Amino acid sequence: MKKTLIGIALIGMIVFSGFTSTISYKNTFSGKAILQEETTETTEVTETATTVVSTTVAPTATTIPTATAVPTATTPAYSRPLLNLTSYSYDSSEVYAGNVFGMDCVFQNLGQQRAYNVVVTYSASSLTAEDNGGVDVISSLGASESATSEQDFTVSSSISSSPVTVNVNIEYRDESGKSYTQSFAVSITVTGYGYYYTSTPEGRPQIVVANYETDIDPLEPGTSFVLSMNLQNRGYMTAQNVSMVFGGSSSSGSSTTTTTTSADDNFLPLGSSNVQVIGDVGVNQYIQVQQTLVVNSEITPGVYPLTLSFTYTDEDGNEFTDNQIITLLVHLVPSIEVSFYETPDPFYVGEASTLPIQVVNIGSDSVLLGDIYINAENVTLSNNLTFVGTLESGGSFTIDTDITPQQAGTFPVTVTINYQDNFKKAQTITQTLNITVTDNQMAVATIDPALVATEMAKMPNGGFPTSNSNENFGSILLRFFRGMIGFDSSAVSGQNRNNPGVMNTDSSAQ
Template sequence: MRKLTILLAVLMLCLQVFSSTVAYGAISQGDNIKIDRYGGAPSKIREGDSIDLMIKVSNRSISKLEKIYVDIDQSSDFYGDPLYTNFYSLPELDISESNAELISSGYKLVYKGTGNTLTLRFKYFIGSEEYTETQTLYIKEAMPTDKTPPSGGGDTDNSKYRPRLTVDNSGRMPIIAAGASYTLKYNVKNISSYRAKNVKVSLVMADPSKAPLVLENYDLWQTVESIEGDSSKEVVFDIKTNKTSPEGIFPLTLKFEYENSYDVSFPEYTETVYFKIENNNISPRLTVAGIAVKPSATVADAVTLELTLKNLGNLKADDIKVTLGGLKSGGFTAYNSTDVKYVNSIGGNGTVTIAYELMPPASGAAGSNELSVKFEYKDAAGNDYTDNNQIFVPAGDGEGSRPNIVFDQIASPQNAVVPGQEFTVGFDLKNNGGASARNIKVTLGADAGIVTRSMNPVYLTELAGNKTQKISFKLFAADDTPTKNYPIALNVEYEDAFGTKFNASQYIGVFIENDAGKTVPRIIIDNYSMDPFPVNAGEDFTLKMSFLNTSKTVDVSNIKVTVTSDDGTFTPTDSGNTFYVESIPRTTNIERELVLHVKPDAEQKSYMLTVNFEYEDEKGNPYTAKETMSVRVLQNPRLVTGELNMMTETFVGQPISLYLDFYNMGKSTLYNLMVSVEGDFEGQGLSYYVGNFESGRTDFFDAQFTPMMPGQQKGAVLFAFEDSNGKKTEIRKDFDINVMEMQQGPFDGGDFPLDMVDPGMHGKPMPGMPGGPAGASVWVYVGIGAGVLVVAAVVFIILRKRHVRRKELSLDE
């Protein structure tokens, strides 16, 4: 039994030792830490994003926690870079302490893209015992990529993870000028939660047949590496529009081709966007701008006809075919060439010179021959154009022993001429012959609508052989000239030394462009003023007027101007209401003055003056016009005041009442009328704001004030007001007050004042004073005091009645 007891004791001791060893190395499971909140996360966390996450915790145990370390559990949707362990730490957490921020190790949290959980394993000590516990955070900002195939076995259908792309086309429609380059920007948005990659965006015309007409580059595409779910990327296309593009709104098709994260391709998706073309370009238009005939450098009997071709548009003309017509037997014929010339292109507003070798007509043919020039060409868009011009080429005899005058270096308008515009045609008159030309007569002929404004014809006595004389004519396009190309004929007649007559002619073309039709000249009043200003009723004023001829092309003359006032408010004083103006050149103004009188009883308001014009243009056509002017008339303010009622003598400190009636006897309202008392006085109610004081209204002003200084005091009642133009006026009603010192009373006690003692009584009191002889009684002073009381009572009654009267006036208004 004893051995059994010893054996049990040894066994218990071993168990105790073993139990102590296990307890010393064990870690207890705790539930003492609460995660209060986290912060520092961006609004969206995507796969691979690295973040710094702030975490705050609380101690909800009754013990102090020490040596706190936090690991990132590997089952989390986040991992530590580069370590999982000891990612956060905290030296201690007191009992009931909250919102304690964990200290970061400085490492980054990296999102795996698999979910929204962050699992943290806390290790800490309470005393000597170590604890561990796990807390899980839900990170709402995490955006899972969802690459995990669904469980359950079998084939995985990854096509259901389809990104959805669209175009945010909420901006304004692009407006592009024809011929301009433009950058189109589109915001491509992935409205799904699945990532799109290898995105190809193509931009094409919705109607492919119109693409060559509108765009120079019409096959455009861009690639985007990836667009995450619920995000967007901008794609940019640089386009160039054709100069000849038609105006209008054109649809474009955006085509999208892309894959999801599982390399699944999806069918092509399209959206339509629009842009607008505005075309201010002028189509090409070819004309013959100049003609020169020169002796041929290769053949003695031939001449070289040089034609200067001009493009009147600002768009290029391409593939130009020029055909010279009118060549015939007995007239000019082509020499060693055909009647067709080709020109690759003529730029906008550009010129090109071509030449034909011609054989002139036989001797005795007409002095000039009519030829035609036909143009066939295209624009950049391939549109076809055709134009025709008529030209006249002089025929000479080519004999060097005779004078031979030709027209050289002809200068004429290169651009279109508008009606009413003056232009010049100039040239060199050149004698190519070996003999002098005499009795030279140069004439210019033009169709109706083209008027010569210089000497025509021009006469020259002589022009020696191989000499040149400059000639110019000033011309004018009439207002009613229709749009077309006008031929202008230059003709020269001359003789040789033996009186043999010769002549030569040359034709040029001038293009008249009339978009406005017939021009009607108009006269307006572009400015007027009045002196003095503003204008007062019953007074004279000077009206200054400026008359403008608005026409850019027509002078006006025989102008009758009549100024009238329909209601008779204004009448001329030293002249009639009608005057005469001889002429007003185009775009010119003249000034006239008229003195007018305003009737005295005119109401204060704006009145209309009417000005009637009767005039003629250069052709004697009659016209009339009517203009009106506004003249504001003011009435002079007339504020009349009544008699000023107040005492003119008083004592220092004695209050005085003042009363004054005033009337508006003018015909206009006085605005912001204020009545106040000015002077070295004290008192209340020394000002009265009347406000707007209408014509015919009456009111009164009463006030009570106290002079504080003896002597002669000056004061005034001030009326301040404004007229309808805001002009301020002040009227003063002055007054004088004799203020006397207050005498000391006989019953104040103490010794009598010296002035109250009769000098003949040797210091004894005056009669009527206490201790003095009977005589002038103290009743004198009593009477003075009673009189003052009576006056004060009367003033109170009067002021009370006036106060009641003012209240009645206010109620009536």
């Protein structure tokens, strides 16, 4: 029994031991599966890590084009701000003497960069900037942006001309601090000479010389001439009791007016004094005045000022004295006389002859002359152009011009001489000489035998040549016919001139 129980116990232990081993095996496999899964997970983690690395590299690759684009975004060397004055405006009715008006200027940035610290400066003669001293500031102005600058001006009470130029200067900087400057000029029309859109305008009358001229041009030392001037009142009030002094100045007191003249020694009055009383001159009115003057014969050629002094009052009795200057030019015109230095031979159609021309300096100063040119119509000329040179006082220059007339009649011979005046301008002297050309065909005449015998008797040896005579029968016959038609029948000797131009410096020979 005991053996039976022991056997059963052993069998039971054996069976129990086998069951336990099976369970352990299964658990071990299951552990391997878990490890495999963990390995798979690890592999997945590795793949995930790879993906992360790939993701990390991708932004780095994206950054590279960004770095490449930086030079493209860099500002080009020519890029800069550029300001332009596109327009300006003002109320012209407010621009008159003594009044204040405003002007608006519109600036636009036509460049590619923003302009910083824009400083606008205004300046003008006869206009005074108000409030800000003529300086306006714009903080910045972007590309294509516009801004308006405003400036007030006070018009001078003594303004005497229109329009007035206002100089507008601007200074600004770019993003890097580089400075730029530009200048503009705008024109302001002053309406301060007439009637205004205000009940109490401020200003004064203003007499000015609008234009002037002389009746003789050019002026020379010793020349008498008439000076004509157009005066205009360009103020806004009537100029009363206007008087004018030539070549001097005038002063006036409160109760009486005393005129003190300072005579101009270069231009002296003729026929009247140098003081003229003009009277009242209305606003914008023109007055013409004339004065006869003479140029001092002692002055040298040149540019000379002539001072004019105007004295007048306004409607309120305020006195004004204005001195103005006009300019007169005094020239040195050579005193030249052109003539024949001897009586020329008779001129016949188709026959060559000579023009014995001389040029004489009859002035008191030496002159430098250029070319002399001789010209005439219906003739053929040669040796008619040559250079003269310097002629002393009383000196002469001669030229023999060959001439062959082509037509009978009286013709002018024009002599033109070039020279340079004291103002370096080319001038000419032109004078004319007259010549008479005769047809060389002898008139057909009825020969009276008695007259022939009488003429033959007057001739030596009865009209026949002698052995000592140089004349042949043909020459005697020609002289006979010349006497028949009224010409000189005496023997002639031909002249042979060859003078292309000779200077005669001996003044006593003239």
